[in-house]
Amino acid sequence: MLESTFIRHLLRTDPPGTASVLLPTGDDMAMLAVEGGRVLAAIDAVVEGRHFRPGTDLRLVARKALLRNLSDVAAMAARPLACVASVTLPRGASDADARALLDGLREVAQAFACPLVGGDTTVHAGDDPLVVSVAILAVPALRGGRVITRHGSRLGDLVAVTGELGGSLEADGGGRHLEFPPRIPEAIALAEALGEELHAMLDLSDGLGIDASRLLAESPSLAIEIDVARIPARRGLGWRRAVGDGEDFELLFTTGAEPPKEVSGTPVRVIGRVVERGDGPTVRLLDGGRVIDGSAMGYDHGREDPR
Amino acid sequence: MLESTFIRHLLRTDPPGTASVLLPTGDDMAMLAVEGGRVLAAIDAVVEGRHFRPGTDLRLVARKALLRNLSDVAAMAARPLACVASVTLPRGASDADARALLDGLREVAQAFACPLVGGDTTVHAGDDPLVVSVAILAVPALRGGRVITRHGSRLGDLVAVTGELGGSLEADGGGRHLEFPPRIPEAIALAEALGEELHAMLDLSDGLGIDASRLLAESPSLAIEIDVARIPARRGLGWRRAVGDGEDFELLFTTGAEPPKEVSGTPVRVIGRVVERGDGPTVRLLDGGRVIDGSAMGYDHGREDPR
Structure with a gap:
């Protein structure tokens, strides 16, 4: 699959970089000195x-573009600094469309104190798909410039999530995947409560299965065991939806200490544990007596049914 | 035109921003504390x-995407820090295409000490146009964290350019618009040579006419007078091509002191002067006895013949 080719090639061939790269490609954000x-x-x-169906309200499209980036800021337990946006519009777009996009970006920018400081717009030669790219800058929010990366889980860690999972896409193409609260205050509160015991964190974008396996990308001897009965599925959805729907934009983290039950008004739920990998799958879903390989469970943005 | 709607709306409605915004939207780059x-x-x-014709070598496309951003860094007399890229590929793209794009980005990243630290890839649902968005970070290169903005030209300033202008697009769609040296060392050398007398600067992306008028966007009482005979047109192209072809990615600046004749091996040419605007056009091209309004002369990326 092309998307992973690009990213894998990027990860594999990225040179050590200059002294200014404190944290290179491979996490939710890079960090620079x-x-x-x-x-x-x-x-x-x-x-x-x-990422959205044709006909979706462009204000919501723009909001989603920035919200996704803010969710990456949350994943690092960082604080947003500013953002810049590049918009490529279909030829048939109107001035009102351009304004709706900008309004959506600016609403979210204002709500999260993440000023939009630059923009670039191109109009397609034809009636081609809208693309909104947002780049975001952030600064560490924790003492000593600490950030929380995806890597560093330890044997015996608890695995936990914020909020509820699943059901991000409504039948009409709308739903939570367009409007979700980036867990920035939650992430900072978790990092402050758990201190050095908060070992690794990311935001759930593709789905609990795929994303949990990402937490162990640099830990070949570890696996994650998840008790499906403990997964906080939204509105009684089954665990398969909670694991596979994707675009939850909740925090998934591993910790050496019991996490708080709630942070900033958002529930926190322990759903599993970091165990030895041995010959088994990276992500193991325990469903009663069965062990299911969940390592690849999630939403595939390349599939036929776009959201 | 949609592109300018978005940008104008952005400029007009952008709030003063937080204390961390030292230089907001409206210049080649924003600056943050x-x-x-x-x-x-x-x-x-x-x-x-x-910005390129279908069928163009994807390595060159990716190089151009990053080179354009580096030219913005030059325009501020800054030094590149790092970049991130978002690529949207047509469904029919191959793994080799993805690699060619990444190779192009990484070649330029390495040449300009601007490590590529993050990437995002999406594959279009159909055979839709390739979009490569690059965001770049930079740091001030001058003493005291000074950068050179577009604004600050003064009555009587000399107006000068680096290099040669015009002919960026070859008949076959190739040409200098795909491969140009961002004038980063030249910009820093100019700023060091001219000190506080370097008043305003930008990189020529859309064409000498349009871009010169941008230098005076915040100076309603000033105009720029350019002697067309002094414009350094490439290979004997007429001045109309030098003014209108666009994508020169040379530096255009105003200065209260005579600039060096050459910086970092690149010629510098004084082509005009900042004068009082009165009722005349913002950019005046002096062709013998005639005065031509050049304020809107440049390349329109929305026109039918794409490069």
């Missing part, structure tokens, strides 16, 4: 027909 | 059918 400080950066796009 | 330092950010996209 600037004179006397640290800055984080990431980029993420939403594409018509892939 | 981070603990103890300053960081600059910009985003720019290249779109198939707009």
Whole structure:
């Protein structure tokens, strides 16, 4: 699959980089040293027909584009600094469309104190899909410039999530995948409550199965065991939906200490544990007596039915 | 035109922003305060059918995407820090295509010490145009964290350019618009040579006419007078091509002192002067006895013949 080819090639061939790269490609954000400080950066796009259905309110499309990036900021337990957006519009777009996109970006920018400081717009030659790319900058929010990466889980850690999972896409193409609260205050509160015992974290974008296996990408001797009965599925959806729907934008983390039951008004639920991998799958879903390989369970943005 | 609607709306409605925004939207890059330092950010996209013709070598497409951003860094007399890229590929793209794009980005990243630290890839639902969005971070290169903005030209300033202008697009769709050296060392050398007398600067992306008028966007009482005989047209192209072809990615600047004749091996040419605007056009091209309004002369990326 092309998407993973690009990313894998990027990860594999990215050179060690200059001294200014504190945290390279491979996490939710990269971290760079600037004179006397640290800055984080990431980029993420939403594409018509892939991340939203044609006809979706453009204000919501733009909001989603920035919200996704803010969710990456949360995943690092960082604080947003600013964002820039690049918009490629179909030829048939109107001035009102351009304004709706900008309004959506600016609403979210304002709500999260993440000013939109630059933009670039192109109009397609034809009636081609809308693409909104947003790059976001952030700064560490924790003492000492600490951020929480995806890597560093330890044997015996508890595995936990915020909020509820599943059901991000409504039948009409709307739903939570378009409007979700990036868990920035929750992430900072978790990091402050757990301190050094918060070992690894990411935001759930593709689904609990795929994303949990990402937490162990650099830990070949570890696996994650999840008790499906403990997964906080939204509105009584079955665990398969909670694991596979994707775009939850909740936090998934591993910790050496019992996490708080709630942070910033959002419930926190322990759903599993970090165990030895041995010859088994990276992500193991325990359903009564059965062990199911969940390592690849999630939403595939390349599939036929776009959201 | 949609592109300008988006940008104008962005400029007009962008709130004063937080204390961390040192330089908001409206320049080649925005500048932000981070603990103890300053960081600059910009985003720019290249779109198939707009910025390059279908069939163009994807390595060159990716190189152009990053080179354009590096040219914005030059325009601020800053130094690149890192970049992130978002790629949206047509469904029919191959793994080799994805690799060619990444190779192009990484070649330029390495050549300009601007590590690629993050990527995002999406595959279109159909055979839709390739979009490569690159966001770039930079840090001030001058003493005291100074950068050079577009604004600040003064009455009587000399107007000068680096290099040669015109002819960026060859008949076959190739040419300099795909491969150009961002004038980063030249910009820093100019700023060091001219000191406080370097008043305003930008990189020529849309064409000398349009871009010169941008230098005076915040100076309603000033105009720029350019002697067409002094414009350094490439290979004997007429001045109309030098003014209108666009994508020169040379530096255009105003200065209160005579600039060096050459910086970092690149010629510098004085082509005009900042004068009082009165009732005349913002950019005046002096062709013998005639005065021609050049304020809107440049390349329109929305026109039918894509490069």
